[in-house]
Amino acid sequence: MNFHVFPAGRPRLGSVTLSIIVALYVLVLLNRSFWAQSLTVLAGQKMALLGLVVSLAAGFIALFVSFSVKYIMKPLLILLVVTAAAASWFMDQFGVIIDSDMIRNAAETTSAEAGHLLTPGFVIHMGAYALLPALLIGWVRIRHHSFPKKLAMNLAVILPALLVFAGAGLSHAGTYAFTIRQNREWFATLNPVMPIANAVAYLQKLRQERGVTVQPYGTDARVADAAAAAQRKPRVTIIVVGETARASSFSLGGYERPTNPELSRRDIFYFDKAQSCGTATAISVPCMFSGLGHDDYSHMGALERQNLMDVLVHAGIRAEWWDNNTGSKGVAARIPYKELYRSTDSRFCENGECKDAILLDQLDNWLSSVTRDSVLVLHQLGSHGPAYYARYPDEYRVFQPDCRSAEFSKCHRPEIINAYDNSILYTDHILATIIDRLKAAENHVAPTMIYMSDHGESLGEKGLFLHGAPWVVAPEQQTHIPFLLWLGKDAKAGIDLACMEKRKTEPVSHDNLFPTVLGLMHVQTEVRDASLDLYSGCLPKPTS
Numbered sequence: 199m200n201f202h203v204f205p206a207g208r209p210r211l212g213s214v215t216l217s218i219i220v221a222l223y224v225l226v227l228l229n230r231s232f233w234a235q236s237l238t239v240l241a242g243q244k245m246a247l248l249g250l251v252v253s254l255a256a257g258f259i260a261l262f263v264s265f266s267v268k269y270i271m272k273p274l275l276i277l278l279v280v281t282a283a284a285a286s287w288f289m290d291q292f293g294v295i296i297d298s299d300m301i302r303n304a305a306e307t308t309s310a311e312a313g314h315l316l317t318p319g320f321v322i323h324m325g326a327y328a329l330l331p332a333l334l335i336g337w338v339r340i341r342h343h344s345f346p347k348k349l350a351m352n353l354a355v356i357l358p359a360l361l362v363f364a365g366a367g368l369s370h371a372g373t374y375a376f377t378i379r380q381n382r383e384w385f386a387t388l389n390p391v392m393p394i395a396n397a398v399a400y401l402q403k404l405r406q407e408r409g410v411t412v413q414p415y416g417t418d419a420r421v422a423d424a425a426a427a428a429q430r431k432p433r434v435t436i437i438v439v440g441e442t443a444r445a446s447s448f449s450l451g452g453y454e455r456p457t458n459p460e461l462s463r464r465d466i467f468y469f470d471k472a473q474s475c476g477t478a479t480a481i482s483v484p485c486m487f488s489g490l491g492h493d494d495y496s497h498m499g500a501l502e503r504q505n506l507m508d509v510l511v512h513a514g515i516r517a518e519w520w521d522n523n524t525g526s527k528g529v530a531a532r533i534p535y536k537e538l539y540r541s542t543d544s545r546f547c548e549n550g551e552c553k554d555a556i557l558l559d560q561l562d563n564w565l566s567s568v569t570r571d572s573v574l575v576l577h578q579l580g581s582h583g584p585a586y587y588a589r590y591p592d593e594y595r596v597f598q599p600d601c602r603s604a605e606f607s608k609c610h611r612p613e614i615i616n617a618y619d620n621s622i623l624y625t626d627h628i629l630a631t632i633i634d635r636l637k638a639a640e641n642h643v644a645p646t647m648i649y650m651s652d653h654g655e656s657l658g659e660k661g662l663f664l665h666g667a668p669w670v671v672a673p674e675q676q677t678h679i680p681f682l683l684w685l686g687k688d689a690k691a692g693i694d695l696a697c698m699e700k701r702k703t704e705p706v707s708h709d710n711l712f713p714t715v716l717g718l719m720h721v722q723t724e725v726r727d728a729s730l731d732l733y734s735g736c737l738p739k740p741t742s
């Protein structure tokens with residue numbers, strides 16, 4: 199007899215009442231970022247703000263009551279609460295916007311990276327704002343009615359609520375439309391409506407991308423002096439794809455702290471007006487190698503076509519990718535590829551992540567094995583947050599005190615910046631070491647190195663942290679990236695240095711990577727846009 203397992207103390211609620219309570223709970227308590235922004239963007243417009251509150255309250259009630267159907271009601275309400283609670287944590291803590299690109303980024307991230315986000319603070323937040331309400335929803339007893347009566351009762355709430363929603367919304371429609379145009383990110387924080395809509399959009403894109411066939415690209419590629427290759431040293435270009443390094447924290451670009459002590463003593467070209475294609479790895483990395491360029495880039499467009507690595511292979515060049523990040527995002531799909539981030543080598547790795555020194559470990563071996571023109575991509579973990587402190591070994595704890603937590607609320611902003619700057623200092627060391635190794639190999643190869651970060655990072659400017667803001671509204675810290683080029687003596691011979699010095703000061707972007715690498719490797723193909731090649735344009739014209 200189980201009748202008395204739940205005593206009469208279990209409260210009974212009408213299904214409509216429960217839906218309204220949950221709707222208002224989500225709207226009020228799990229939308230702090232949205233309301234904080236609303237207060238800012240509608241400052242001084244009291245009636246418009248009131249209209250927004252009334253309209254959204256009515257809209258949420260209409261939406262949540264429409265789920266008020268036996269069997270599906272409780273699971274759906276719980277799902278909405280849990281989604282909104284999780285999204286609100288990242289919005290409120292880091293100021294991130296959960297759009298479909300952000301969801302892609304999260305879906306393609308490694309479990310170790312994701313682990314850093316599951317901090318004690320997050321667990322407590324979820325306990326208080328998701329688990330507790332979910333238990334309450336599960337606990338209360340719902341009075342259900344026959345279907346016709348239920349439908350009538352629901353409609354009796356939904357229809358008037360929709361009228362209020364529309365009426366209040368239309369009362370200041372012009373103001374809202376204008377404000378949204380000026381502040382595109384405003385409604386992106388509306389919880390859980392936007393995260394769910396964006397997750398659906400992401401899943402739709404994913405379904406399209408599944409059936410993709412890759413079109414050949416740049417199959418005409420040839421090394422210009424391939425016939426004479428036996429009479430010269432093999433060319434080697436190392437492409438270092440940085441992670442989350444921002445130009446404003448590079449002393450090479452004018453940052454007042456000495457974050458580039460080693461690189462500043464190397465003979466490099468630093469391009470200080472470089473812009474990223476995206477604000478997240480999952481966009482920037484495929485974009486950089488796609489040859490599409492920022493303006494024409496789409497995730498699907500890049501997947502449908504071969505990329506820089508394939509074009510190099512068409513030209514007869516050995517191309518390889520070593521990854522200490524979260525994968526090549528499909529760029530290395532058809533070339534030799536090493537997943538160094540899965541290593542358990544205790545010299546470099548702990549807790550499922552490896553320091554970037556792992557990229558150097560086999561570099562000398564690789565260099566001594568080079569017998570023909572070769573391009574190697576090294577994909578760093580760089581300055582990936584929020585656990586900046588996990589990126590660098592103890593010798594690089596130069597800026598102190600450094601935040602030793604992935605939870606920013608546990609640290610003061612200067613400590614977060616210290617940890618971030620230490621990670622840049624460590625990247626400085628990694629890049630300088632690669633240059634030194636290449637220099638040491640110059641007796642048998644003709645080396646060059648190109649470094650570009652995938653995107654920047656916000657460190658509390660305008661209250662934002664991390665990255666992934668929609669590109670059009672992204673702060674400069676997320677899109678202004680460090681970009682540098684090192685030329686070995688063979689590559690530098692004959693180059694017009696004044697021409698290079700001038701180029702360094704001009705605006706450049708991820709769009710320059712594809713043609714410049716082809717230029718460095720002397721690859722001729724109709725798919726190379728010579729005007730974006732930062733190297734060949736400064737070589738003397740062939741005099742044949």
Ligand SMILES: [Zn+2]
Binds near residue numbers: 442
């Ligand atoms: Zn990234």
